[in-house]
Amino acid sequence: xAGVTQTPKFRVLKTGQSMxxxxxxxxxxxxxxxxxxxxxxxxxxxHYSVGEGTTAKGEVPDGYNxxxxxxxxxxxxxxxxAPSQTxxxxxxxxxxxxxxxxxxxxxGTRLTVL
Amino acid sequence: xxxxxxxxPGMFVQEKEAVTLDCTYDTSDQSYGLxxxxxxxxxxxxxxxxQGSYDEQNATxxxxxxxxxxxxxxxxxxxxxxxxxxxxxxxxxxxxxxQGGKLIFGQGTELSVKP
Numbered sequence: 284x285a286g287v288t289q290t291p292k293f294r295v296l297k298t299g300q301s302m303x304x305x306x307x308x309x310x311x312x313x314x315x316x317x318x319x320x321x322x323x324x325x326x327x328x329x330h331y332s333v334g335e336g337t338t339a340k341g342e343v344p345d346g347y348n349x350x351x352x353x354x355x356x357x358x359x360x361x362x363x364x365a366p367s368q369t370x371x372x373x374x375x376x377x378x379x380x381x382x383x384x385x386x387x388x389x390x391g392t393r394l395t396v397l
Numbered sequence: 398x399x400x401x402x403x404x405x406p407g408m409f410v411q412e413k414e415a416v417t418l419d420c421t422y423d424t425s426d427q428s429y430g431l432x433x434x435x436x437x438x439x440x441x442x443x444x445x446x447x448q449g450s451y452d453e454q455n456a457t458x459x460x461x462x463x464x465x466x467x468x469x470x471x472x473x474x475x476x477x478x479x480x481x482x483x484x485x486x487x488x489x490x491x492x493x494x495x496q497g498g499k500l501i502f503g504q505g506t507e508l509s510v511k512p
Contacts, residue, residue, distance in 0.1 A: 314497055325401075325488050325502025326442075333497050341496055373442060380498025382430035383449050388442035 306374030403503035420489030
């Protein structure tokens with residue numbers, strides 16, 4: 284099992300460019316999440332999905348869109364990148380949302396917006 | 398709203414000694430789960446240990462143990478016999494049943510192990 288994978292690992296964008304981050308999991312998990320981590324901070328939730336075809340906003344959703352067309356994939360899009368979106372992005376998945384369900388994290392994508 | 402507080406931005410420990418990383422939490426839920434993650438300089442998030450609010454015993458995983466004091470709302474991570482490879486950022490987190498069961502993270506503690 285690969286667990287949770289993310290593509291790409293690194294990316295540099297210019298302000299105004301667009302890109303899509305891909306997250307894939309092979310654990311048949313229902314729940315998937317996108318977090319961002321800024322320097323000196325813990326992770327904050329951008330968007331999440333509770334199953335194929337569903338998405339919902341998290342704490343910091345502005346400037347991002349997501350899609351979950353297939354259960355194993357969760358895509359994060361930036362339509363018009365801004366320097367404030369420079370961050371490390373983590374995808375995670377979980378079998379459920381219960382308090383005892385572990386979240387499994389991908390390796391992260393380091394994004395720089397110039 | 399749930400909240401995690403880690404008050405130690407940085408900690409130093411001598412190799413082979415034990416170290417405690419502090420974590421306090423705030424929640425009105427009766428059932429909850431607390432997690433500790435390690436983030437080395439390579440950047441990945443590594444799950445270390447989990448404690449459920451109704452677990453009668455403190456969780457242990459190898460050299461990691463969780464000092465869970467429910468009345469004080471604290472869930473401190475204890476690392477015994479520190480190794481150089483333990484140098485990393487450590488995050489305490491709690492599941493929030495809202496927003497799909499997201500994790501709420503503290504700001505982290507950077508641990509440096511001295512040889």
